[in-house]
Amino acid sequence: MKNSTKNILVAPLNWGLGHATRCIPIIRELEKNGFTPILASDGVALQILQKEFPHLQSLTLPSYEIEYSKNGSDFKWKLIKNSPKMIDAIFTEKKMVKKWITEYNLNGIISDNRLGVYSKKVPSVFITHQLNVLSGKTTWISSKLHQYFIKKFTECWIPDIERMPNLTGKLGHLKKNNLNFTYIGPLSRLERKNLPIKYDLMVVLSGPEPQRTLLEEKLKKEVLQFQGNVIFIKGIIEPEQKIEHEGKVTYYNFMISNEIETAFNESTMVLCRSGYTTVMDLAKLGKKAFFIPTPGQFEQEYLAKRFKRNGFAPFAKQENFEIADLKDAKLYQGLPQLKKEIHWKQLFILFEGE
Known part of the structure; x- marks a missing residue:
């Protein structure tokens, strides 16, 4: 019997609210296009998605336990110190996803910067604006490591445009690469409206x-x-x-x-x-x-x-x-408005299957 509901796991990283909120337009479009999103994250990222989509099923993933130091210059060392916890979380989420594919009959996965949320059994998309991960003197290593993980996914979607002016600069643009990525255009859950100004x-x-x-x-x-x-x-x-x-x-x-x-x-x-x-x-x-x-x-x-x-x-x-x-x-002139329409139907063909 063919699965009539096309379930897509949407899993943003819990690092502030940004990864979760930029997944909101994706979740809305999945619903418009006949898919059933299943939300997966932890902490405040999961909480904000549950408030936005109370009708959708949500699952809890392990925390990467990303901690900031009070002193900005210690940030990198704090991340390195915490990396065993992060690696542990990535292995755990991989195991969980493997189980969820059959348990929730998943047709696809969209992971926003969660490195272990992918599968060889279903199309898996990685969303990132960082093909290069800046980390000072260790930028070369952190970028190569990130690109190694990106290669494990079917496709990588970059929420920016390829040409200039763009928003990510060297973060989202490589001189040469062998990654399967698409510039989908900037993602925002918000629309411009002509409202009277209340706040300066x-x-x-x-x-x-x-x-x-x-x-x-x-x-x-x-x-x-x-x-x-x-x-x-x-x-x-x-x-x-x-x-x-x-x-x-x-x-x-x-x-x-x-x-x-x-x-x-x-x-x-x-x-x-x-x-x-x-x-x-x-x-x-x-x-x-x-x-x-x-x-x-x-x-x-x-x-x-x-x-x-x-x-x-x-x-x-x-x-x-x-x-x-x-x-x-x-x-200053304000940020450039990049007029790029996101072709959702085209992007979602990946999940249509047979």
Whole structure:
């Protein structure tokens, strides 16, 4: 008997909220095209997907236990120290996926940066914007290692475009390679809408602890000196949404997609990390931005420097940022809007089978 429901496992990495939120448009399109997505992750990444898609089945994968240090310069060594836990999680998720293929009758897998979520039995897609993984002096090794894992998948989808101007630069573009990848165009769960402006500044926090909290504590003091209305989204996923007011600042612990879409469209300027998912959202919405890269995260530091050099958006290091720096954002043109339509039907042919 042929399987009438085409089940696709969608598994983003739990590293901040970005990997999960950029999977939201993929999950929506899978449903529109007659597939049944099954969600799989851990921690806040799984929680945000469960809030967005309460009707879908969700499964828990092992945590990679990625921890940040309080000191950005120790970040790489903390990752190396934690790598045995990460390798253990990759082996465990491989075993779990093997079992799930028959248990949930899977027709395909979409993994956003989860290295063990693939199978030779069903088409498996890896989503990444990093063909090169920047890690300072060890970039060559970290990039080769990442590319070794990418080769295990049927296809690799890169949420960017090939030509210039693009959003990833050297992260998502190789001079020569033997990988099977496709530039699918930037992914964003948000749409541009012509709404009246309510906020002069939107602050969006995300990313792993303890750096998220450190930035929140700093910015809470800074925004009190800002002349204008501020909406401040902390990026803490909790069972209930909480709203607090302090002067001209409105705080939210988290927002789901339609709420954050409205808030973005109602704001003049955005202060945020230079994480790639946020970058794709800003490009889609045509918003001016000011970036504070996560200390020690080479990829975010590279993107922030590249956007400044290209005249798109300014940035400051976390320890140096002052609210007065925001006036510089007016001098920059904002991120390039890449008009590339994503051909979902074409991408999903992979999962159609016989």
